[in-house]
Amino acid sequence: MPRSLRTRVKAEVGVVVKVEVVVKREVVVKTEKKVKPKSKSKSKSDLSDEPFPDFARPEPEELAIAVAALSMEHGVPERGECTMSVLDSLVRTILSQNTTDKTSRVAFAQLKEALPTYKHVLEAPSVEVEDCIRCGGLAEMKTSRVKVILSSILERYEEHCEDGEPSLEHLRQVPTSEVKAILNSFNGVGPKTVSCVLMFNMAREEFPVDTHVWHIAKKLNWVPQSCSRETCYEHLNVRVPGHLKYALHVLMVEHGKCCPKCAKGGRLQHKDRAVEVCPLAGGPKALRALVESFSTPSSALRRVKLDHCTIEGPVRGDGEAVMEMDRKRLRHLDLQSGIDGNAVAEAKE
Numbered sequence: 001m002p003r004s005l006r007t008r009v010k011a012e013v014g015v016v017v018k019v020e021v022v023v024k025r026e027v028v029v030k031t032e033k034k035v036k037p038k039s040k041s042k043s044k045s046d047l048s049d050e051p052f053p054d055f056a057r058p059e060p061e062e063l064a065i066a067v068a069a070l071s072m073e074h075g076v077p078e079r080g081e082c083t084m085s086v087l088d089s090l091v092r093t094i095l096s097q098n099t100t101d102k103t104s105r106v107a108f109a110q111l112k113e114a115l116p117t118y119k120h121v122l123e124a125p126s127v128e129v130e131d132c133i134r135c136g137g138l139a140e141m142k143t144s145r146v147k148v149i150l151s152s153i154l155e156r157y158e159e160h161c162e163d164g165e166p167s168l169e170h171l172r173q174v175p176t177s178e179v180k181a182i183l184n185s186f187n188g189v190g191p192k193t194v195s196c197v198l199m200f201n202m203a204r205e206e207f208p209v210d211t212h213v214w215h216i217a218k219k220l221n222w223v224p225q226s227c228s229r230e231t232c233y234e235h236l237n238v239r240v241p242g243h244l245k246y247a248l249h250v251l252m253v254e255h256g257k258c259c260p261k262c263a264k265g266g267r268l269q270h271k272d273r274a275v276e277v278c279p280l281a282g283g284p285k286a287l288r289a290l291v292e293s294f295s296t297p298s299s300a301l302r303r304v305k306l307d308h309c310t311i312e313g314p315v316r317g318d319g320e321a322v323m324e325m326d327r328k329r330l331r332h333l334d335l336q337s338g339i340d341g342n343a344v345a346e347a348k349e
Contacts, residue, residue, distance in 0.1 A: 050238045051231040058222040060241050062284040067244055069279040069287050070251035077250040082201060086168040087118060089201035090183065091146055093193045099136045107136035118166040122150045145188035152186060176204050191233050205242035207249055209233035212256025215264045220280060
């Protein structure tokens, strides 16, 4: 980790994480007045959807510290521009089941190249669709599921399907609970797929749980060891504050692919980005100590908000803050534009 990166985190329940950074690339930001929020405890209704209401972890503070520590290791997550339709995102996620991001990305690209519209997909012989997506595995099953979903969309939402082209764009105007019910009603679509579409494509406050998140959550004792991936999702989707969900999910997935201690079975998917010292080792106390070890004086600092935290930099002579950053930025565009969901782009010089 570069010595030039020095960070102090003050995590507070129910608010953004305060992160102060002193690094190298200049970004001018404006002064922002800090408002002390009132503390808020969870009501019984907030806990009603939890499968483990008596399991108090993870606390918002330790989640915030985990985001800060993982950001120091992997970079700050950034949302890409959403260029996919809701249906594209759903199909892309179905094709990603039981395979890697790389192969599912290729499968989706080949499908769109050979059959540009979903009307074409629906009308094409199944074997033709299967040939397009075969590299991603389970081609026959995925083709069948996609075709059934497309037919169902035309039957249910004919008024939203112009010229017979299946579409789910109207769901952008529908409340999250209704979107979940609609997407979950399709055969082959489960909680993880729905949660991914909601968070990545529709920018809703959801916390998808894949195998990496599930494994790390159990390792950190954020869920009971006996929990399933579905109950892990139900628990963490309630426990993780909305402003942390996107960043924490992306960082945990990236970490699970790069850290020998946190990867399931120790198998790394990104050996070129292997983590030398795991920031999650040792639990909450070790996380807090790690973040506090990079502390800097808080005087003469100004704040700039990111998706999940507030980064601060030293004040220039003219009174405006300067944030210099030579750290990499972690981009997850997987379900939005089809780009590799785990590509890490270095900050421009």
